[in-house]
Amino acid sequence: MTSFFPATRDLAGWLAYIEALHPASIEMGLERVELVRQRLGLHPQFPIVIVAGTNGKGSTCAMLESIYQAAGYKVGCYTSPHFVRYNERVRIGGIEAEDAVLVEAFEAIEQARHETALTYFEFGTLAAVxxxxxxxxxxxxxxxGLGGRLDAVNVFSPVCSIVTSVDLDHMDFLGNDRECIGREKAGVFRSGIPAICGDVRPPLSLQAHAAEIGADLLLIGREFRFQPQATGWLYRSPTHEYLLPLPALAGEFQLNNAACVVNAVDALREILPATPEHMRQGLQSVALNGRFQLCRQQPQVILDVAHNPHAAWALASNLAQHPVAGRTLAVFSMLADKDIPGVVRAVAPHIDAWHIAKVAHGRGAGAAQLRECVLAQAASSPVSIHADVSTAYRQACNDAGENDRIIVFGSFFTVADIMRELAISGSAEIAAH
Incomplete structure (x- = not known):
């Protein structure tokens, strides 16, 4: 066995090491991570829920985590990417994993991997579990992290799998249409276990794969549904009906995610009992950064990671449902390989002025490209170019009156830059204020 430890064995040293370990940031396939999992003897005995989907994964994980914590369970939760600290990706008992815990995990994986070159995400997934x-x-x-069928998470055996939504994103890896992408996401389903889908138009490929492997497919609008009420929302399935409070996460679309979560909790009630009261507590206390997160008032400052058209339409809906007396100023930056025109098209009717910059990432779109996309959709809106996202935000603050609002969106990197600017923790324990 050959093992090469990083020059410094603190968390920062390990992260730099594992980022450089594999020549590609993404390499689809399960062979490498499965081989190292076997060498580690990593065979979890606790129930695992896998959550896939184009959008809504983070919200669904957070709501499920919150409900099970309300029920008294010690919950492990692994999400990505992070905003400010890598530790955000791994929560145990609702608390971010400490540096020492992650370092110990990285050391164990390094000892077990031999000559197998793991990607950053594969290394991190094994460390989390x-x-x-x-x-x-x-x-x-x-x-x-990406897709489902060939994602590192999929080497573990779930007791329930959820696909929140299927839309166009990561098409270089997953395919050019919803049918191809749906098939990839359906790869997290397993024979004989609940396979929940929250997409109101589930791709035929997803349904066909579930039938082919004998998964217990549960579709929103078919096996379960929700109905908004004056005092919350009503969840219905053939066996259960609950009147529940609205989730603490803003947006009507969150009811799709919440319905999937309640359906999962019901499906697993024999192995993980939880009551309707636990559901109520969990939905009311859930917190998740970067999803229409209000973090300042007068002017309002809202952070949203919307980075594809599907998420951008949800953002546009939220902006329309929460009007302000004044203007809406955008601080906007995206990655170049995303559908920038599609995102701008969705949000442009709700934006009065744009402050744009290249995000601090190698894949970031240039300011000129961003400006061209904005002007194509909103030719009459003022557009200002800035050296970086933080400078764009500071100028927006200077321009905004107390009745205005600033919406920061376009990517996780865009939101993370402003979180650092505002000294906001990336942890969901620190809710918007």
Missing amino acids: WSMVKANVDVAILEV
């Missing part, structure tokens, strides 16, 4: 095993959690919630 290794940490949860060590912490003896009662249940783990694992968010898929």
Whole structure:
């Protein structure tokens, strides 16, 4: 066995090491991570829920985590990407994993991997589950990073799988239409276990794969549904009906995610009992940064990671449902390989002025490209170009009156820059104020 430890063995040293370990940031396939999992003897005995989907994965994981915590379970939750600290990706008992826990996990994986070159995400996925095993959690919630079928998370055997939505994103890896993408996401389904889909137009490929492998497919609008009420929302399935409070996360679209979560909790009630009261508590206390997150008043400052058209339409809906007396100023930056025109098209009717900059990432779109996309959709809106996202935000603050609002959106990197600017923790424990 050959093992090469990083020059410094603190968390920063390990992260720099694993980022450089594999020549590609993304390499689809399960062979490498499965081989190392076997060498580690990593066979979790606790129930695992896998969450995939184009949008809504983070919200679904957070709501499920919150409900099971309300029920008294020790919950492990693995999500990505992070905003400010890598530790945000791994929560145990609702608390971010400490540096020492992650370092110990990275060391164990490095010793076991031999010559196998893992990607950053593969290394991190194994470390997350290794940490949860060590912490003896009662249940783990694992968010898929990309797709589903060939994602590192999929080497673990779930007791329930959720696909929140299927839309166009990451098409270089997943395919050019919803049918191709749906098939990839359906790869997290398993024979004989609940396979929940929250997309109101589930691709035929997803349904066909579930039937082919004998998964227990549960579709929103068919096996379960929701109905908004004056005092909350009503969840219905053939066996249960609950009147529940609106989730603490803003947006009507969150009811799709919440319905999937309640359906999962119901499906798993024999192995993870939870009551309607636990559901109520969990939905009311859930917190998740970067999803229409209000973090300042007068003027309002809202952070949203919307980075594809599907998410941008949800953002546009939220902006329309929460009007302000004054103007809406955008601080906007995206990655070049995303559908920038599609995102701008969705949000442009709700924006009065744009402050744009290249995000601090190698894949960031240039300011000229961003400006061209904005002007194509909103030719009459003022557009200002800035050296970086933080400068764009500061200028927007200077321009905004107390009745205005600033919406920061376009990517996780865009939101993370402003979180650092505002000294906001990336942890969901610190809710918007």
